[in-house]
Amino acid sequence: MSGAQTRRLARGEQLVLASHNRGKLAEFDALLGGYGITIVSAGQLGLPEPEETADSFAGNAALKAVAAAQASGLPALADDSGLCVAALGGAPGIYSARWAGPDKDFPAAMARIHEAIGDDTDRSAWFISVLCLAWPDGSVRVFEGRIDGQIAWPPRGAHGHGYDPIFTPEGETRTFAEMPEAEKNAISHRARAFAAFRAACLPDPG
Template sequence: MQSMDKPAVFVLATRNSGKTEEIRALLKGYPVELKNLDDFGPIPEVIEDGETFDDNAYKKASFTARVLGLPAIADDSGLVVEALNGEPGVYSARYAGEDADDAANNAKLLEQMAGVEDRRAAFQCVISIAVPTGAALTYEGRCDGVIAQTPSGEGGFGYDPLFYCPDKEKTFAELNLEEKGEISHRGRALKEVAKEFDKILTWLEIHMPVQERFECKGGCS
């Protein structure tokens, strides 16, 4: 493993540019170099079939770490709506179907919430930091809010235009990155990561496999 005098290299197990930008902004100033899957060649896609956010986050992080040989950070986040018995939950990214985009998912959510008075909801996030051997650390964050009647705002991604945060009196899509990072589920989970970053680096030194050097004895070219 590289010397901890240099920035530690982590792979963000995502190709989502919005999520990557958000995580880089939140960890700015820390001794870490963040790459994402677009910085590497094609690798098999992880099937997110876990029953919980924790299951999916660990599955993505551990698989990416094994394939690329680097510590990996993955998050699984989703919207949990009280009146829908926790839906869309782990299916947040594909609520309207496997190939659904953000607009389709938001449209389905509004359809499901038509006429519903109880609009309480929460964004939940689980972050898993894994190494190629399978060991992992887990961090969690949550932000409570309500589902708006109509979309508002141009920023963010996912359900941000519909998720209204009473503390800010705005939807997530109306917040800039700094404002969102202060109160978002991912921001809160990453703050826990940042608070323990020195411990995480020590943990990496212990758990990252060390490449062994072998002496070549004849027949080597």
């Protein structure tokens, strides 16, 4: 594993994004556009989605990245992210997507959080994003990003996705969903994880 600490992707290299989400593919394609890295998604390669059975964001990201790298023979990048609420003991956490159910009903999931908090005066919360880069030989590198804030109610804003309408980052009065996408993406948990990944694993931009 020590060699993984200095291992970088090279210009012209192909990278598998361990996701079947087209929106996520477009997001990472834009992020990696200046580095000469070609991205292909696990969905495009017909790779199955592994069951997320780990008990942490890092564990689930690693499960997805390692599975994609070993199945494709290419380096693979995966992320796992979610919203953690202090009054709920860190829930929904790694179960953030599952709280929205198979139909991805995030308005219902946000209402569930609001109802569960109840009269608790502690409305602090944080978003976590973990990126894992894996190689076919099993080497992995993990990068975490976090942004703290507060749970807002009622939901506000039409931008973003997921729980963005009820999350107000520290130092802001707007929710993530009230910010222009580019502004939110510049400070988000995923942006912070990507900055660490970029510094450690990407070639100099062209």
